[in-house]
Amino acid sequence: MGIGLTAVTDIYDNIYNEDIGEWVFTPQTITGTLTDFTIDLSFGAAGVAADYVINNVGIFDCDGDGKKDSAVDVAKKSVDSVLKDMFNW
Structure with a gap:
């Protein structure tokens, strides 16, 4: 569920332009979305791994x-x- 919310947030933050109230699909907005999602997912995975180590090792x-x-x-x-x-x- 968290991954889904992260994906939706990254898409909204990068592709939806609140100033004009429209979705703007450009190479820059798509690249920004992919970059944000990759980083968010990586840090989320690192958090899960750190939690496991702190609690179980x-x-x-x-x-x-x-x-x-x-x-x-x-x-x-x-x-x-x-x-x-x-x-x-």
Whole structure:
């Protein structure tokens, strides 16, 4: 769904001319649309990959259970530990 919305937005932003209220198909508007979509899609894919790594790839064992924890796990366990120390839970 996100890819579809990105495509529609890129098409509208590049090809629809709000000043005259018409769709303008020129080599420049089509090239602009393709460029924007390619870049948007690339960054979207990089975001998905980064999200996967941050949430799923073990960095180091921060709690001594013998399993490497992800960056998200490390952050959660660190904040939890600080809060427990602050409030003596």
